[in-house]
Amino acid sequence: MRRLLTLHALLVYLFLYLPILVIVALSFNQSRRGVRFTGFTLDWYRALFQDPRVLDYFLNTLLVAFVSTLVATVLGTLLAVGLVRYRFPGKGFLSYLLYIPVVVPDVVMGVSLLLLFALAREVLGFPRLSLFTVILGHITFQVAFVTLVVRSRLLLLDPALEEAARDLGARGWQTFWHVTLPLAWPGVAAGALLALTLSLDDFVVTFFTAGPGATTLPLYIYSSVKLGVSPKVHALSTLIIGLSAFFLALGYALTRRRV
């Protein structure tokens, strides 16, 4: 039984890693097509770095990710504090609404945003589809995730700590800044990290909300795959895989040290 489980686990991990290893190997392969390894080369990386558009797309991706994460983290944290600390009519309904952006298929999310922006443009005359609309779109789904993560952290906190701060004469804002926020910090950081990952990885919402000149790396990868296999995509994918592995390993090492 034990041996069967081990074999099973090995096969599943092979299933998980085989595609990635193939991409990495192909990015160093001289041959343009097929899987026969005809010799080691760095040509595809050179071609990738010489393409000025790729740098643009990379910067677009980073800009969208950082701006949307920042806004979504602030909004999500405030919403979570509001939901946990205050009572108001419709609170239960609002809490349920939070799950909708989390579970709704991203195609529906993408087209809903597209329709909303089209409607807004008809009525208000803006916004045009651009990086700005992409950022708005990302914030929309990120807020829900950040709120849920921060809320679960806040629910663990002892309300007596805030009461103590108030008893000692702290105002609402001071209590929030000096007591609530530092205590909720791990939740806020985890929520922000989740939001950042979601934004960097997002293709579908970006696909529907991006206008001309707002290409991000996922959009670029999609169009190159659609137009036909280019080894440059293998090189780009390998770099992205390497970077995510590096950051994930860093996060893993940091959390281990704390324990």
Added chain:
Amino acid sequence: MASFLTRGPYGELTGPWGFHNYAKLPHPVYLEAFAQSLLVGVLATLISALLGYPLAFYIARHPQRDLLLFLLLLPFLTNFLIRVYAWLVLLQREGLVNALLGAFGLGPLVLYPSFFAVLLATVYTFLPFFVLPVYASVERLDWQLLEAAYDLGAKPVKAFLHAVLPQTYPGLFAGSVLVFIPAMGTFVVADLLGAGRVVLIGNLIQQQFGITRDWAFGAALGVFLMGFVLLSLYLYARLQGERGLKDLV
């Protein structure tokens, strides 16, 4: 704020209002897309269960489980498109899978584009969503119940079915929902690996907003898909109680 953005618009963009877009839904083409989406969702969930359930046990009982979890999440955090694209590379005519089959004197098979390719990549993409909730249940498992079952003379299979399996139901349900919903709703996997041969609801929606430019009908399809997702979520919540919803996130 999130609520009004995700709620699908009902009306037409121009012209008369009405339900005529919904009246188009029972057309055979759309019904087939819906049936295929359901099939992908159900099969992907079943295969994920077969692969993920034993794996969750293996990881939970392994001394290096943090490392194993890390290795499970690593491919998952690389870009979604790259992971789908990798299967395109593996399954294409000159790909690795056909090369291996060729070595045994088989093939080449047309593995791409196909329903099989879409299903495989869907499982690949969402497998961790299944493993993580099951892992959480296995970690909380009370193994004394299993020992008690053995003490009472139960055979291993029976002991598992009565003492272990019921304890993992919350994880199984949560994992199934987490795989079923995105597997049904995705359009990217079918778009890249089905290449027009596999059309899911997501692809229909994308077509209405892309080539066909019938936004109103696309919105109707979107509302329909969302209604279906909310319905399955409601059924899940009925089964698991409100706590189940929190466990999902």
